[in-house]
Amino acid sequence: MQAILEHIASLPADTLIKEVKRSYSSIAKSFSHIHVVDTIWLKVLKGTGCRSRSDS
Template sequence: MVLSVETKLKYHHWANLKLLQHIKGLKEDVSAKEVKSIFPSLSVIFKHIYSVDSMWLKRISGVKASILDAVNWILRKRLYKLLNSFTNNTNS
C-alpha cells in the first residue's frame, strides 16, 4: 500500500503531537537531562527534529537548499553540542 504525501504529513503531525504530549507530562528537568544516546538530551532531539523537518519542508515545497542552508544546518548542530556541553558543565 502506497500512502499519499498528505497522509504521511498527517501521520507525521500526529506523531509529533504525541511526543510533545508525552514530554509535557514529564518533570521539567527531564528534557535537559543527559542520556546515553546519539543525542545527549530530549531537548536536543527536538531541536534536531525541527531542523530536519524545516529542511524537508523546503525540499517538498520545491525550495532548493542553498549552500548557506547547509552551512547553517551544520553550524546549528555544532551550536547545540556546545550549548549542551555548557549546560552539562554548569549543572555539575
C-alpha cells in the same frame, strides 16, 4: 506529534534537558535536530530548498 508533546509535558521538568547516552545528549537537542531536518525537507519538497551540486 501532539501525543509526544503531551507525554513530555507530563514528565518532571528536568527530563527534557537531562543528559542521556544516545546520538543527541538530551530530548531537547533531539527535538531541535528533528525541527531543523524537517524544515530542510519541507523546503526541498516545496522546491525552495537545497539543490544538488549538479543543479548549480
